[in-house]
Amino acid sequence: MATDARLRVRVTGSVQGVGFRPFVHGLAHKFALHGFVRNDACGVLLEVEGARIEEFVEALRRGPPPLARIDDIRLEPIALRRERGFSIEPSRGGKTRTRITADATVCDACLDDLFDPASRFHLYPFVNCTHCGPRYTLTRRLPYDRPQTSMASFAMCEDCERDYHDPADRRFHAQPIACPKCGPKLDRSIADIVATICSGGIVALKGVGGFHLLCDARDERAVAELRRRKGRDAKPFAVMVANVASAARIGAPSADDVALLQSIARPIVVVDKGEDDLAPSVAPGLIRIGVVLPYAPVHHLLFHAAAGSPEGASWRSEPQEFALVATSANPGGEPLITDDAEARAKLAKIADLIVGHDRAIVARADDSVMTMIAVAPAFLRRARGFVPEPIELSDDGPDTLALGAHLKTTVAVTRGREAFVSTHIGSLDDRATIAFYEETIRRMLDILDVRPEIVACDLHPDLVSTRFAEASGLPVFRIQHHAAHIAAIAAEREIEGPTLGAALDGYGYGDDAGAWGGELMLVDKGAWRRLGHLSPLPLPGGDRAAREPWRMGVAALARLGRSADVTARFPHIEMAEQTARLATSRSVAQTTSLGRMFDAAAALAGARFAQAYEGQAAMEL
Ligand SMILES: [Zn+2]
Numbered sequence: 001m002a003t004d005a006r007l008r009v010r011v012t013g014s015v016q017g018v019g020f021r022p023f024v025h026g027l028a029h030k031f032a033l034h035g036f037v038r039n040d041a042c043g044v045l046l047e048v049e050g051a052r053i054e055e056f057v058e059a060l061r062r063g064p065p066p067l068a069r070i071d072d073i074r075l076e077p078i079a080l081r082r083e084r085g086f087s088i089e090p091s092r093g094g095k096t097r098t099r100i101t102a103d104a105t106v107c108d109a110c111l112d113d114l115f116d117p118a119s120r121f122h123l124y125p126f127v128n129c130t131h132c133g134p135r136y137t138l139t140r141r142l143p144y145d146r147p148q149t150s151m152a153s154f155a156m157c158e159d160c161e162r163d164y165h166d167p168a169d170r171r172f173h174a175q176p177i178a179c180p181k182c183g184p185k186l187d188r189s190i191a192d193i194v195a196t197i198c199s200g201g202i203v204a205l206k207g208v209g210g211f212h213l214l215c216d217a218r219d220e221r222a223v224a225e226l227r228r229r230k231g232r233d234a235k236p237f238a239v240m241v242a243n244v245a246s247a248a249r250i251g252a253p254s255a256d257d258v259a260l261l262q263s264i265a266r267p268i269v270v271v272d273k274g275e276d277d278l279a280p281s282v283a284p285g286l287i288r289i290g291v292v293l294p295y296a297p298v299h300h301l302l303f304h305a306a307a308g309s310p311e312g313a314s315w316r317s318e319p320q321e322f323a324l325v326a327t328s329a330n331p332g333g334e335p336l337i338t339d340d341a342e343a344r345a346k347l348a349k350i351a352d353l354i355v356g357h358d359r360a361i362v363a364r365a366d367d368s369v370m371t372m373i374a375v376a377p378a379f380l381r382r383a384r385g386f387v388p389e390p391i392e393l394s395d396d397g398p399d400t401l402a403l404g405a406h407l408k409t410t411v412a413v414t415r416g417r418e419a420f421v422s423t424h425i426g427s428l429d430d431r432a433t434i435a436f437y438e439e440t441i442r443r444m445l446d447i448l449d450v451r452p453e454i455v456a457c458d459l460h461p462d463l464v465s466t467r468f469a470e471a472s473g474l475p476v477f478r479i480q481h482h483a484a485h486i487a488a489i490a491a492e493r494e495i496e497g498p499t500l501g502a503a504l505d506g507y508g509y510g511d512d513a514g515a516w517g518g519e520l521m522l523v524d525k526g527a528w529r530r531l532g533h534l535s536p537l538p539l540p541g542g543d544r545a546a547r548e549p550w551r552m553g554v555a556a557l558a559r560l561g562r563s564a565d566v567t568a569r570f571p572h573i574e575m576a577e578q579t580a581r582l583a584t585s586r587s588v589a590q591t592t593s594l595g596r597m598f599d600a601a602a603a604l605a606g607a608r609f610a611q612a613y614e615g616q617a618a619m620e621l
């Protein structure tokens with residue numbers, strides 16, 4: 001028989017709040033080991049003692065819980081202590097070197113509980129376990145323990161207390177554990193919500209990272225009304241459907257799309273539109289559509305009720321007629337609403353029914369949006385389900401706060417070799433978004449316990465983000481917009497060394513102060529060189545040219561020496577001729593942007609002359 005030994009094991013990565021300690025506890029039990037496990041600011045620390053330590057370590061490496069991401073396991077043999085039993089010790093604070101896990105979709109086992117009449121979680125909209133549910137959006141600070149989350153105010157009932165302390169239970173040390181007896185409650189019934197939607201109404205529903213606006217995606221009157229109340233916005237809406245079989249009716253998802261749709265993060269996935277009869281106003285003029293599957297228990301409850309509350313589990317995989325427009329409740333382009341009182345104040349004119357609950361959303365997180373580009377998944381918006389998982393860098397460097405640019409901005413914080421990209425913040429055009437921007441920066445630095453040594457910002461001298469960098473009092477590193485795009489992709493794809501990249505974009509301030517956006521660049525660490533660019537087009541009207549593609553159509557004709565065709569092409573636009581003269585003048589600004597070239601093509605093809613949102617002309621083309 002092997003002799004006893006003792007090992008200290010340090011595990012780093014995303015290992016808190018994912019059932020790691022119960023998992024270790026289970027393994028220790030299985031291999032008859034003694035010792036302890038606890039969370040601390042570096043991750044998980046454990047000591048095991050006994051004869052079967054090697055088997056334990058092997059199992060630890062092989063099968064961590066589904067939400068865990070292990071970066072490193074370090075082993076250190078230490079002296080025997082001869083204690084009996086294995087305990088989960090209280091967490092210890094200290095300087096933070098750990099992470100919060102991203103939010104995860106409700107797991108299959110919890111869905112079974114949700115629809116099992118015998119379960120104490122039957123039809124409970126906040127069911128969760130150590131393998132699923134909210135994390136980032138309800139955590140105030142690390143280490144991840146219930147008192148540090150928005151579940152702090154809910155005292156566990158006897159049953160939850162028992163499960164929480166039972167190492168054999170799936171909810172052993174599940175910090176957000178809750179049940180109908182002791183946990184948060186929706187302030188309206190599922191039946192009310194479904195009835196409102198089915199009668200053509202609009203519902204504001206508090207979800208995981210904020211409020212959604214929901215309506216029946218097959219009811220043109222309801223969808224058009226939602227568009228009208230949200231304010232003449234033509235952006236496509238995403239549609240939530242019950243399952244993959246239903247998604248295959250409204251869209252034509254590929255096998256890769258399906259894998260993304262069903263992933264733990266549950267992003268909105270942009271797929272080719274299908275034949276199905278969704279309301280035309282869902283995604284006007286587009287051949288692609290954003291689809292998302294239910295990810296919070298409350299979403300599943302809506303589909304269950306809409307299907308007539310069937311028994312059994314088969315409805316969960318069968319195609320369902322019910323389809324929901326599910327769009328962020330962000331009136332006027334402001335940040336997504338997360339607070340119940342704010343929802344009642346700001347959404348009263350948009351929603352017929354506002355449904356909140358008493359579990360606070362601590363950190364806002366929009367739905368992530370992804371699409372397959374060739375064979376690789378790409379982010380259109382990186383938020384819920386991915387934030388705050390870091391990107392691993394190949395090199396260590398000074399802790400840096402990177403401040404983003406202006407449109408659809410995010411910020412990033414590096415801590416050694418980890419780069420943490422914030423949730424999608426929005427465009428820094430209004431006070432509410434700028435406040436959210438500042439709050440996000442504070443929160444990230446706070447949670448990661450980073451004091452940045454330098455700040456990085458866009459080369460543009462006159463952005464909110466640039467001024468924020470200059471006011472920080474730290475050394476400022478200014479980066480050309482497209483060099484930053486290329487470097488970010490290189491980091492995400494783990495491409496090292498000198499990198500050739502093509503940045504195809506709408507606008508970025510160039511090294512020569514010009515309007516760049518179709519650039520071939522060489523990027524190497526902190527340096528970049530512009531090697532080539534698209535043929536420049538005049539930019540008559542400056543910023544207005546980006547909103548009015550007809551101006552770019554005129555510019556393209558002028559550039560081709562065909563100004564004489566302008567009146568024939570744009571007979572209904574009074575200023576066309578005048579704009580053509582401007583486009584041929586020496587003083588007009590030039591742009592190498594691919595976005596503006598798409599605009600020119602859209603206008604010349606007669607597809608779109610003015611656009612309601614960024615990229616509309618290009619998407620419709
Ligand atoms: Zn679960």
Ligand SMILES: [Zn+2]
Pocket residue numbers: 156157158159160161178179180181182183
């Ligand atoms: Zn309970």
